[in-house]
Amino acid sequence: MNFKLDHQMFLVLNAVVGGLFVASLIGFILSRTVKSEGGKTTVENLNARIHAWWIMIGIFSISFLIGPAGSMLLFALVSVLALREYVSLIDTARADHRTLFWAFFVFTPLQYWFWYIGWYGVAIILIPVYAFLFVPIRLVLAHETAGFLDRAARIQWGLMVCVYCISYAPALLTLNIPGYPRQDAKLLLFLVIVVQLSDVFQYIWGKLLGKRKIAPNISPNKTWEGFLGGVASAIALGTGLWWMTPFSPLQAMGMSLAIALMGFAGGLTMSAIKRDRGIKDFGTTIEGHGGILDRMDSICFSAPLFFHLTRWIFISTHHAVYKH
C-alpha cells in the first residue's frame, strides 16, 4: 500500500474547501432573503447540511492525510456506525445476540485488516463466503428456528452493505496501479467527490426543477429532473477530474457514469428499507442528513463496482493466468 501527498491532491482538497465556502455563503444569503415558511425550512435544512459537510470533510481530510491507516480506520468506524444504525432499525431476535457480536467485533475488524495488509484474495471473499456461511451456522447453534431464514438474511445483508461494500472505498488505496505510483489515494478522493457531489447535484437539480417523481412510493423527493441533472453534472465533474486519475477522459466519463448510477441505485434501495421499516432516516448522527447510513448509501453501492472496474482495466492479472 502506497501513499504520497502530491500537489494534485492539495489542489482538489482546496477546491473542495473553496466550494464549501461558496455553499456556506449562498446558504447565508438565502437565510437572509427567503421569507416564505416552506422556503425557510428548506434553507434551514440546507444550512444544517452544509454545516455537517464541513465536519465530514474535516474528518475525512484528516484521516486521509494521515495515510492509508487513517483512511482504513475511518471507514472501519463508519462501517461499525452504519451497521449499528442498520441493526438498531431491523428486528433482531434474542437468539441473534452472539452472531451480531461476531458481525461487529470479529468480521468488521477482520475485513479492514485484510485490506490493510493487502490480502486481496481473502478480503474479497471474507464476507460473501465465510461470513455468509458462518452466520447461519452460529444461528443454528443458538437453537432458535423461528424466523430463521429472515434472521440470517438480515444479518448477512447488513454485513454485505455496511461492512463489505463500504470497505471497498479505502480498498482503493491497495490497488498499486502500474504507471500510477503511490497515487491510489487520489482514486479514493475521486470516488468520494463524484459520488457525494452526485448526491448534492441531484438534490440541487431536484429542488430547482424537480417535477416528475421517479419513484414516488419509495423516495418521494427523488425526481427525474434531479436524477438526470445530477447524473449529468456528476459525469461532467468526473470527466473534468480525469487528470488526477489513471483514466483517460473517456474512461473517467464512463467511471463517473457508473458511480453516479450505482450511487443513485444505492440511495433508492436504502430508501426502500427505510420505507419498509416506516422511518425517514437511519439515525440522527449527522445534522440535516440523518444517519451515517443515509450519507453512505450511495458509496455502499458504487465503491465495489468502481474498485473492480478499475482493477479490471489496470491490473489484468487474469491474462497471466489464462495465457497458458
Added chain:
Amino acid sequence: MSRALLASAIAACARALAGPSVRWVDSTPAPGQRVYFANHTSHLDFVVLWSVLPRKLRALTRPVAAKDYWSSGLRKAIAVNAFHAVLVERSAKSTGADPIAAARNTLEVLLAALGTENSLIVFPEGTRGNGLEVGPFKSGIYYLWLKRQDVQFVPVYLANLNRILPKGEFLPVPVISRVAFGAPLQFNAGETKESFLGKAHAAVCALREA
C-alpha cells in the same frame, strides 16, 4: 482516581456503546430530589440512565442495585465505588429472613440514601425482563412514596438496552438505545397501593412510544 472521574469515564463508555438518544417528554432535568423509576432489562440500565443525566444532577443521583449481584469484585467497584450505588436485598428468599422485616429494612436503607439532597434510580420490577413488556411493579416504591411525598417520582422508559446486553449475556452488541423521561407523577394524598402502582406502571409504559 476520584469517584466522580471514574463514574464519568464509565458513563462515557456506556454512552459510546449504547448511543442513547434522550428525550424529556413534558419534563425537564430540573434539580431537586427525585426518584427515577424505569423498566429493567439489562445490567446496563442504571449506568446508561445515570450517564444521560446532566452532569450536575449525576453527582447527587444514586442507583439502587441488587446486593446479591453487585457486591463483589469488579461489579462492586463499578456500582459502589464509582456510582455510589445503594445495595439492597432483592428479596428475603436468599436469606430465609422474615419478608416483612426485610422489606422494612430495605425501605430504611432507601430513605437513608435519599437523605435531604440525593435522588435515586430504581427499577420497581425488581428483576430484568425480556424487553417485550414491562413486568408488574413491586410495592417498595409505594412505601417509599408514603414516607417521602415531597420527592418527585419521574417515570423513565429505557428502550433497546436488552438488545445491547440481554439477560444471560456478557458480551455487548452496540445497538442504539433510547431513554425517555416523563413528567413527574401526580398523586392524591390518599392514593392506595394498587392505584399508585397502576399509575406508575402506566406512566413508564406510556413512554414506550414517545
